[in-house]
Amino acid sequence: MKQTIKKNYIIEKCYECFVKNGIENTTTRDFCAAADVNANTLYYYFDSKNEILVECVNYGYMQLESTLFDALKEFDKSSFDIFPRLTKIGLDYAPKMRFLHQAVSSPAYEEYREDQFKKVNAFYDRLGMELAERFDCPYELIKDYIYEIMTLLSYFSLWGSRDMAAIQFNRIFIDFKNAITNYREIRSLME
Amino acid sequence: MKQTIKKNYIIEKCYECFVKNGIENTTTRDFCAAADVNANTLYYYFDSKNEILVECVNYGYMQLESTLFDALKEFDKSSFDIFPRLTKIGLDYAPKMRFLHQAVSSPAYEEYREDQFKKVNAFYDRLGMELAERFDCPYELIKDYIYEIMTLLSYFSLWGSRDMAAIQFNRIFIDFKNAITNYREIRSLME
Known part of the structure; x- marks a missing residue:
């Protein structure tokens, strides 16, 4: 998967987590499970949870x-x-x-x-x-x-x-x- | 302090915490510090963080x-x-x-x-x-x-x-x- 495609895929999955559970009940663990990546990969694409939020x-x-x-x-x-x-x-x-x-x-x-x-x-x-x-x-x-x-x-x-x-x-x-x-x-x- | 007055005071202080830091960055610890109560007292007045939110x-x-x-x-x-x-x-x-x-x-x-x-x-x-x-x-x-x-x-x-x-x-x-x-x-x- 190309990097941009992969990044967009992760954003989409993180977005679904946020919509389902709200910001206050969404953790890095949820993002990783939804996008099927580990935390290292997640934070290779994004600097912080806040950056994920902005992208979402x-x-x-x-x-x-x-x-x-x-x-x-x-x-x-x-x-x-x-x-x-x-x-x-x-x-x-x-x-x-x-x-x-x-x-x-x-x-x-x-x-x-x-x-x-x-x-x-x-x-x-x-x-x-x-x-x-x-x-x-x-x-x-x-x-x-x-x-x-x-x-x-x-x-x-x-x-x-x-x-x-x-x-x-x-x-x-x-x-x-x-x-x-x-x-x-x-x-x-x-x- | 009468119970209702005390409860209203706690709500006011919790509200200020929420406004300042947002829901996702506000903890029970913040509520207690702001209202100058311990967690036991806080949860004597409210069943849950969610009830505090609703009252706020x-x-x-x-x-x-x-x-x-x-x-x-x-x-x-x-x-x-x-x-x-x-x-x-x-x-x-x-x-x-x-x-x-x-x-x-x-x-x-x-x-x-x-x-x-x-x-x-x-x-x-x-x-x-x-x-x-x-x-x-x-x-x-x-x-x-x-x-x-x-x-x-x-x-x-x-x-x-x-x-x-x-x-x-x-x-x-x-x-x-x-x-x-x-x-x-x-x-x-x-x-």
């Missing part, structure tokens, strides 16, 4: 992003049907999102928080620009909706309340759809 | 609520100046809020999450009803704003981004103020 957070957000983008491929351009699907993916991601919250909230994560926040915002921008392209409208029009959706997703993942999430997401998606529809109408009148 | 989460939300309500007392009824003040309190609370996130996100907290979520929503309702009373408008009018404010507060506490928070809060407060002002205008026209 980054991995978790990348995984969410690729899951969302993969789902988009299944839909026709301009189809509003993506909304419930994206919501479901987001809500199903809740246990993993809770690990991400746990990590980012930790005082041990303090020095990495700002950097990860930039990465998360870049991910929201990529998602927003993909949707803008699909719906043939400017990113500026939908930026706030993307933001609101991801903020809510974060909040409901924390509390695990799907019912309340459904109500709030429904409200945003109606606004979002109206914004796009209105924009297109106005644009067609101006042509 | 509840304490943290109650503390936020009383800080917000105390601040309200300093303002005249109907004064929109409360908005920046409440925002500042919320943002200053970020390190504590991050502990609350850390706790609620933990798999160990799973069985308590739903119950705490109900308490948090009841707190939002009390805050919303107090503001409705102050601004002399129906709670239904402002309920969604309270919700949006608290969701954002939660999100920005997580990431610690005050700049981005200021932009978003400003947007909500303008909407909130407009909703109240418009409502009053309409009502006065109908009188």
Whole structure:
């Protein structure tokens, strides 16, 4: 196994440990068992448990992003049907999102928080620009909706309340759809 | 010291430990040192570290609520100046809020999450009803704003981004103020 592949494999397995047991109940021993390596090998790839944590957070957000983008491929351009699907993916991601919250909230994560926040915002921008392209409208029009959706997703993942999430997401998606529809109408009148 | 007072004192001290070092780096030894008790006394009041965690989460939300309500007392009824003040309190609370996130996100907290979520929503309702009373408008009018404010507060506490928070809060407060002002205008026209 090449080194990068091996490292990524270990990150994936450590991530699963964290998601399952939480940060406070995950030990080096758990990492080694899950990734089938010994502690020497583990700490050949990572300087510390904290570095593993940082890599796992980054991995978790990348995984969410690729899951969302993969789902988009299944839909026709301009189809509003993506909304419930994206919501479901987001809500199903809740246990993993809770690990991400746990990590980012930790005082041990303090020095990495700002950097990860930039990465998360870049991910929201990529998602927003993909949707803008699909719906043939400017990113500026939908930026706030993307933001609101991801903020809510974060909040409901924390509390695990799907019912309340459904109500709030429904409200945003109606606004979002109206914004796009209105924009297109106005644009067609101006042509 | 009466038993309840003593218990509350221990919770307060354990809470401070959690906020400072995170859940994963806080031990029974830290609790004992902070509260100046031995382990026997500590576990006379609490069954487990998990019970301490649950009590600390509840304490943290109650503390936020009383800080917000105390601040309200300093303002005249109907004064929109409360908005920046409440925002500042919320943002200053970020390190504590991050502990609350850390706790609620933990798999160990799973069985308590739903119950705490109900308490948090009841707190939002009390805050919303107090503001409705102050601004002399129906709670239904402002309920969604309270919700949006608290969701954002939660999100920005997580990431610690005050700049981005200021932009978003400003947007909500303008909407909130407009909703109240418009409502009053309409009502006065109908009188």
